[in-house]
Amino acid sequence: MxxxxxxxxxxxxxxxxxxxxxxxxxxxxxxxxxxxxxxxxxxxxxxxxxxxxxxxxxxxxxxxxxxxxxxxxxxxxWGAFDGLAAKAETDVRAIIDEVAAKKATPGSIEQKLGDFYRAYMDMDTINAKGLSPIQAELDRIAAAKTHEDIAAIIGAPEIPTQSPLGWGVTLDDGNPDRYLVVVSHNGLGMPDRDYYLKDDKRFAELREKYPAHIGRLLTLAGQSNGVAKGQQILALETEIAKLHWDITDRRDSTKIYNLRTYAQLEELAPEFPWAAGFKANGYKDVKELIVNEITAIGPLAKLFAATPVEQWQTYLTYHVIAASSGVLPQAIYDERFDFYGRTLNGQPEQRERWKRATQALNGALGEGIGQLYVAKHFTPxxxxxxxxxxxxxxxxxxxxxxxxxxxxxxxxxxxxxxxxxxxxxxxxxDQWRDYGALEIKAGDAFGNDRRARAFDVTRDVEDLGRKTDKRRxxxxxxxxxxxxxxxxxxxxxxxxxxxxxxxxxxxxxxxxxxxxxxxxxxxxxxxxxxxxxxxxxxxxxxxxxxxxxxxxxxxxxxxxxxxxxxxxxxxxxxxxxxxxxxxxxxxxxxxxxxxxxxxxxxxxxxxxxxxxxxxxxxxxxxxxxxxxxxxxxxxxxxxxxxxxxxxxxxxxxxxxxxxxxxxxxxxxxxxxxxxxxxxxxxxxx
Structure with a gap:
């Protein structure tokens, strides 16, 4: 890893x-x-x-x-790091303003940066579209009938959601020249398992506020029975948390490096539909992989299979909406911030939209803006x-x-x-990333977010089977x-x-x-x-x-x-x-x-x-x-x-x-x- x-x-x-x-x-x-x-x-x-x-x-x-x-x-x-980060945001904004003032060639990095930023900043259009951009994903979740369907949704490259079992592409700790699929436990909406399990006054308060937040967000998104569903998700995530490793064990490189064949993964956790999830992700012919928290994978697979599809639908619906709040109507973001910003971190106010736009831009087209940034702010x-x-x-x-x-x-x-x-x-x-295959459209904040996510996963999938790139x-x-x-x-x-x-x-x-x-x-x-x-x-x-x-x-x-x-x-x-x-x-x-x-x-x-x-x-x-x-x-x-x-x-x-x-x-x-x-x-x- x-x-x-x-x-x-x-x-x-x-x-x-x-x-x-x-x-x-x-x-x-x-x-x-x-x-x-x-x-x-x-x-x-x-x-x-x-x-x-x-x-x-x-x-x-x-x-x-x-x-x-x-x-x-x-x-x-607020400190030295935060001050420099704020300066970097301001510097990036100035670059974008300069880019926006010029007519960009279609398909150029300037066009992509400008259209991404302007679309993210256009809250009038985002609010007017409502939940229509995400509706197809919500419909897909609602139409799921089997656990294989759920695994395929989890594996979909463009959909940001949670799962008790997650996977991705990483470096092989045992062979730095190759990339491998890595499987790890996941699935919690709060930072760590202790937030669900520890006998602590602060955590107990969060365990009350978290499902209430879920209920409000689901209600805003047009879902029925939000309060009951919030409690249901908390109960499910608590069961997931019980199977998670302690955080100190998870940072032990030796413990989490477990090289296995794909056949051994299926033997270790046969209850999880790996084939459906991997296929949806674009993985083909996976022969070897790394299993991180190896003693947790089997029990989590059993939990996945034992939990009815209807509960996973509720769980996925909340998490995909929450993870997409930045490109959904303001009321959705407000609710997410109320819990994760104000309640969890004590942050009184939201960050201005332009600051969040630069953060999103850095995530989607980071090296694209980076080229322009170093030209202005870093000397030989x-x-x-x-x-x-x-x-x-x-x-x-x-x-x-x-x-x-x-x-x-x-x-x-x-x-x-x-x-x-x-x-x-x-x-x-020394070599910048090529964003030529990433399509960025004017006025499509949600679509730009999804295409950027899929673009990153596509590169991961393409990495499998080829030598590692140490220039990255x-x-x-x-x-x-x-x-x-x-x-x-x-x-x-x-x-x-x-x-x-x-x-x-x-x-x-x-x-x-x-x-x-x-x-x-x-x-x-x-x-x-x-x-x-x-x-x-x-x-x-x-x-x-x-x-x-x-x-x-x-x-x-x-x-x-x-x-x-x-x-x-x-x-x-x-x-x-x-x-x-x-x-x-x-x-x-x-x-x-x-x-x-x-x-x-x-x-x-x-x-x-x-x-x-x-x-x-x-x-x-x-x-x-x-x-x-x-x-x-x-x-x-x-x-x-x-x-x-x-x-x-x-x-x-x-x-x-x-x-x-x-x-x-x-x-x-x-x-x-x-x-x-x-x-x-x-x-x-």
Whole structure:
């Protein structure tokens, strides 16, 4: 399976790593231009000086900014990532406005972008059409007579719905040169199984509000007995949830990689009509595939067969309408937002239509708009500087591996070989996706959505049986994020994140190493976290560590799990240290490797003191700056429950308290709230 490890809400930026300039005193680098934040790239005014660094470094570094920058009403969180994402939306909108002002050639990418955006924005036409665009799909669901009919609807490429058993096309963890079908459990309308099963006051409230929402939405869509159907769907999804794996097991690469033949799949779960579903999806002659949650597939197939077709019709009807709300009348979207936005995430207001239009455009024609985006907002110079910084971080990681006391020489050789073969992708793809076969029509928002979905599935189907394309990206250039893909052993940094505060051409090098350097180190660290370390330098999932190294690494990981599991972001709600272990290792790696890279860049010279801040202080404060964020309690609770990333507070505080240099930089002593005795600090990389 193509298991990509993402930075989180967004992250990865460019570092100022030109050797002749790194470490030069303030006036020399500042003379080139003015950094966006403060005099050297850090927002000193954003600190909260009433809080000691050793008591809460996150709030010390950004507390005043967080107080003075209230969260917009249409956001569930607001921070550096959100701000850049908002800028990217505005940049995309400006590009579309420019495209719309010109007459586009039919079939050109400009025509497709303009017509898609205008159709999505035309709420008068969408409202006037009512439910007529989706009626054929609802009629098909209503006409289903057998479980085979239901499976065929689930497999239909253009229909966005749910199913207790889902499938798609992915990379083969055991052979990075091929694509395979992957089967996994699915089928829940709320984020995770615990929302249905856990004895928790907040989840109990959601279990009351969820079926009420379903009932209202079905009623708006002209369905009868909405309230009863809402309860029926909740009951069905609760039975599905009982058979789901725990979220921590689902992130275990070894547990979810189960290579099977098609005959073995049918033997494992004979009650599910695989042939009907696969045929509808366009799959032909599937010989081998991957089964993820293997012990759940058989029981879910039994549940599928035991549940009457009429119940599946109700279930599919709700989910297809809910998933299509963006291109259906406003009342439908309002109802969906009321539950998923306001109730689930605490977001008071909807995002403006144009913002949702750019999001939809990025999903349907992402690399089409990406070509125009990078032409305006990403320079060859920025890409070249980023490439230099990546290599500096790679050298620093080699140094860190050499210095490990817990890893044997045999595994060090293999680890450095993997590090050497990391493939960095920066800014944008070398080859853009061809959208020539995707038809986009003026005034047809719903049809454009369906054709775009089918277009993506068609490429997946065509991938089966051919060699993998390592030129592809899994994010658009205008995405504010970064990722590591273990099967291709690649680290990927889209253009949109290569901006302040992550990278600032005119910032002090220590700031850039603390920000984008930490991000690069984070993504490199994913190649050696508790899951990424299971893949060798060729991207093959296999055992390549010595048993002694595995044991030593697991002991350090368990220590980090215990540490993060003690953190309590909300009263009575603690982090799941196992769930967020991989990301926490990535953050740990990002900071220690980034700091090492900064020290190497000085080439033996002392770091300059700028505005009274030492180099190490500027480095750590920069890390805190990229993670300053406010978040609504409801969204924070959801993140803790179902997101492998720790909340921003602990991506700062949890990380620095394991780094000796941070204690020295800020004179952190016993008695400070973040102080951890040296023997209890977790030092992995």
């Amino acid at each position: 193509n298991r990509r490890a993402f930075l989180g809400t967004g992250c990865s930026g460019l570092g100022f790593a030109v050797a002749s300039q790194v470490g030069v005193a303030g006036p020399a680098w500042a003379a080139q231009g003015k950094p966006k934040f403060g005099s050297f790239g850090f927002d000193k005014a954003g600190r909260d000086l009433s809080i000691q660094p050793g008591d809460d470094f996150w709030r010390h570094g950004g507390g005043t900014w967080m107080k003075n920058n209230p969260m917009p009403a249409d956001r569930a969180s 110079t920025a890409k070249a500087k980023m490439q230099v910084l990546v290599e500096n971080l790679r050298k620093a990681f080699h140094v860190r591996i050499d210095g490990l006391t817990w890893m044997t020489a045999e595994t060090k050789v293999k680890a450095k070989r993997k590090l050497t073969t990391f493939n960095p992708k920066i800014g944008y793809p 990206w899994s994010m658009t250039p205008q995405t504010v994020n970064a990722y590591y893909n273990p099967v291709f052993n690649e680290i990927v940094f889209p253009a949109a994140i290569l901006q302040p505060p992550f990278f600032d051409e005119f910032a002090d090098p220590a700031v850039n190493y603390g920000a984008i350097g930490g991000v690069i180190g984070h993504e490199m660290g994913h190649g050696f976290d508790d899951q990424g370390a299971k893949y060798d330098e060729k991207g093959v999932l296999r055992d390549w560590w010595t048993p002694a190294d595995v044991e030593a690494f697991n002991k350090l990981g368990a220590k980090m799990v215990a540490q993060y599991s003690s953190f309590e972001p909300l009263p009575g709600v603690k982090l799941n240290g196992e769930l967020c272990l991989g990301e926490n290792i990535g953050d740990h790696c990002g900071v220690v490797v980034g700091l090492t890279a900064y020290k190497l860049s000085l080439k033996g010279r002392p770091a300059p003191v700028i505005d009274g801040f030492t180099g190490d202080q500027r480095f750590f404060l920069s890390w805190s700056q990229v993670w300053r964020e406010t978040v609504r309690d409801e969204a924070l609770r959801n993140q803790i429950q179902s997101d492998p990333h720790s909340p921003a507070e602990f991506r700062v505080n949890g990380t620095v308290q394991n780094v000796d240099a941070w204690y020295q930089a800020f004179n952190v002593k016993p008695g400070n709230k973040l102080y951890v005795a040296p023997e209890n600090r977790v030092r992995i990389w």
